[in-house]
Amino acid sequence: MYKYDNYDQQMVDARVSEFRDQVARRIAGTLTEDQFKPLRLKNGLYLQLHAYMLRVAIPYGTLSGAQMRLLGDIADKYDRGYGHFTTRQNIQYNWIKLADTPDILADLAKVEMHAIQTSGNCIRNISSDQFAGAAADEIVDPRPYAELLRQWSSFHPEFDYLPRKFKIAVIASETDRAAMKLHDIGIRLRHDDAGAIVADFYVGGGMGRTPMIAPLIGDGIAIDHMVTYTEAALRVYNRHGRRDNKYKARIKILVHEIGADSYRSQVEAEFAHLQTLELEPPAAELARIQAMFVPPAFDTTAPDSVDRSDPDFAVWLDNNVHAHKQPGYALVTISLKPIGGIPGDASADQIRLMADLAQKHSFDELRVTHAQNIVLPHVKKADLYALWQMLEANGLGTPNLDLITDIIACPGLDYCSLANARSIPLAQKISQRFADQGRQQDLGELKLKISGCINACGHHHAGHIGVLGVDRKGVENYQLSLGGSEGADTSLGQITGPGFSEDGIVDAIEKATEVYLVKRENGERFVDTYRRVGMAPFKEAIYG
Amino acid sequence: MVDVLRYRTDEMVGDPGVTVDSFVDPVFGQTNASAVRLEPGDDARALLPYLDRLALVEVNFPAYGDGRGYSSARILREAGYTGELRAVGDVLIDQLSHMHRCGFDAFAPEHAITREAADKAIATWPEVYQRTVDGRQPIWALRHG
Incomplete structure (x- = not known):
């Protein structure tokens, strides 16, 4: 840390x-x-x-x-x-x-925390892979690089009044768990042919009313120029991003309107200029930060087997526990999506309990995921059963990670002044409709995401099933989309057709899942079946 | 008349700045002018061939939320401009420290700011995280001396 x-x-x-x-x-x-x-x-x-x-x-x-x-x-x-x-x-x-x-x-x-730049037209909090430092497939821990960018972006004097907000994600594995290509800048660290760490810059992704997948702009930027290249990318945006219309002010619109090639060549010219100014922190600074992210002192004799004899525990194990790079340890995701609950909410007591459990079982470390859950990154397999019992007793043991009830939802009209429709009550209804664990397991991985307005804070474009709340002549109305995804197979969902009432949308979602169950072939997830068979059978079932 | 808060010791240029278009126009250009006014949409780099003959560049902020002028200022300083760089228009106290870090050394706010308040605002940050054009050593340089 x-x-x-x-x-x-x-x-x-x-x-x-x-x-x-x-x-x-x-x-x-x-x-x-x-x-x-x-x-x-x-x-x-x-x-x-x-x-x-x-x-x-x-x-x-x-x-x-x-x-x-x-x-x-x-x-x-x-x-x-x-x-x-x-x-x-x-x-x-x-x-x-x-x-x-x-x-x-x-x-x-x-406690070394703040709320700096968590809103406004500036560079926001840098996000990353929630499994960083523990995932088997990462080439390096991406967080020191994110920390370098956090410091660079904090109170950056040139970029405090950008055309619009600016979100950066940094990952270092092939599997993208951070929706990297749906950020203003997504950086993927990788090895080049010579084995050196380089940064690929994907620029101009985003959700909102004009969802876009970021194109590759900077291919294999040397790691000792990462900050300078980011500065160049931002300067071109600050100077040329649209300011006449706040809905066209994100960098994705600039990159789209002038084209990725034109944007790239402007960034390259600015990058060449900025390299003469010695803006880049030295390698010693990265090394200083990296020294604070060394892996914890794992017990190399920890047993690698788990007693699965309690069937409820086994279900949780299969759904919420991931492989760790260290034998004898596991990655635990605590679901903040209890059936009928408010996605992402936790009580003060639950938050403190998770703090205690992190200190006791996870080398004093927790992660927040972009799917609004909490990760304990380094748990001894031998401790899993005791940990699960504590979670279960405190409403934190829901075994639904990546299942249909693991819903992402924005705060919606219950809180947000921008929203057109409520998200939370809808999430609760869907969660209750699909509460049966066996049914959820049968449906398998199914990412359902709800936004209460077109700003898409609930990431509905990237949902296997996406729901967008709109205001139709003063009445809340919900549009359904299918086939969105984030990660390695990033895609944007397509709208099924006319919208629904709050109850109607729950029925429509249920019909879509029934089509999947009938049409699926061996091992296909919902989104795979959708991609293979297309919209037509879903549309027919939903609108009859 | 708007009061100008200056953080430089040379004599103030009294001339109003001409527009960039009229300054660089090859036929009717007023390239003998010593003061230019940059609007947010102007390309600061158009002035780079003429920096040695400019004594004042005014950068207009019609609205404080339009941050293009911060880049314009840095670009001019990065190119070696040493004359007065004056932020004019909707210049508010909470923006002064960042403007100063981007190379502004004079401020002509629409609504008066006292010298004392401006001094305090410019001194907001004990240290800084980035190298810009204000000569301050960033924290990473202090850490690794």
Whole structure:
């Protein structure tokens, strides 16, 4: 885990006092709401339908037990006893008072956390692979590279008023668990032919109202130029990205409109110029950071077998536990999607319990996934049964990872001022409809994602089944799409046809799953069958 | 008349800046002008051949949220421009420190900012994470001296 030194701590402390001053000026009235808005957004503070919402950064989704425990304490002290983990590997609190926010940020700073740039038209929290440092298929731990970019992007003076928000993901494995190509910049670290680590830059992906898969812009950029190349990519965007229409302001529109080749050549020219300015941190800085991400002291004699005699435990094991690169250990995903629950929500007590379990069983480390679940990355196989019993007793043992009830949903109209429709009650209804474990297992991997408006925070474009809430003449209406995916086989879903009411969409989803069960061939997932047979049979079943 | 907060010691240029288009026009160009005004959509690099004869570049911020002027400023400084670089328009106190880091050394805000408040704002950051054009050593350089 990264540890702050005095410099990092000073910067975060400076931010807390700057924001304390800004909040005081806002409350005193010397800052207008208009002037205050971008300042509060750069500290993750939104004004939502009912209250302020605070989004706290969890850089590359990694945090310690002490940090997790504080997140639970904040939920109790300043919110209504729960927090909501997001698709950007962050946590947000929905019932915050403006006057409390400087104190919350000061509490966070004590455990090396912050809310810097978790909103606003700036470079957002850098996301990464939730299995980083533990996955068998990674070539290197991507998080030190993400940390290098976190520092570079923090308070970057040139890029604080970009045309629009900017999201970067860094991964280092062939399997993409971070939806890398759906980011403004997705960086994949790989070995080149000579065995050196290089960075592939995919630029101009995104969801929202114009979903796009990022093209490869920088092919095999030398790792000791990663920051400089990122700076070049951003500068071209800051200068030439559209500012006349906020819906066309993301970098994906620029890359699309001028073309990937034209964008690439502009970036290359800027890159050549910037290389003369010595902007790149030295290799020693990367090495300093990497030294904090060395693998934990694994017990090399830990037994590699697990007693599966408890059938409920075996189901959880099969669904929520992944192979670890270290024999005798496993990756555990804790589902925050109990049947009928609010996707991504956890109570203060549950958050603190997960903190305790991380300290006891996972070398004091947790991860937040973009699917709104929590990972304990380094659990001894011998501890799995005891761990599962604790989770099960506290509402955290749902064995549904990547099944139809492991739903991604945005906060929707229950909280969000942008939303057109509610997401949470719909997620709850779908979850209840498919509650039967045997039925879920039969349907297999099925990623269902719900967004309450076209901004697509619920990633509906990338759902095997996607649901988009729209406002149709003042009534909530839900559009269904099929065939989206993220990861190695990234694709965008296609809309089935006319939308549905809240109950109608649940029926339509059920019909789609029935088509799959009839049409599937050996070993096919829902999305595979859809890709093979196409939309027609689904459409026929749904609309008859 | 808007007060100009200057962070340089030479004499202030009183001339109003001409537009980039009129400055660089090959026929009717006013390339003898010593002050130019850059709008957000102007290409700062159009001025690079003429930097040695410019004493003032005004960079206009019609709205504080349009951040193109930050890149314009850095580009000019990176190319060696040493004259006055003045941010004009919707320049607010909370943007001063970043503007200063991008090379601005004068500010002409629409709504007056006191010298004391500006000094404090520019000193917001004890250290910095990036190398820009303000001469400050980034934290990574301090760490590895």
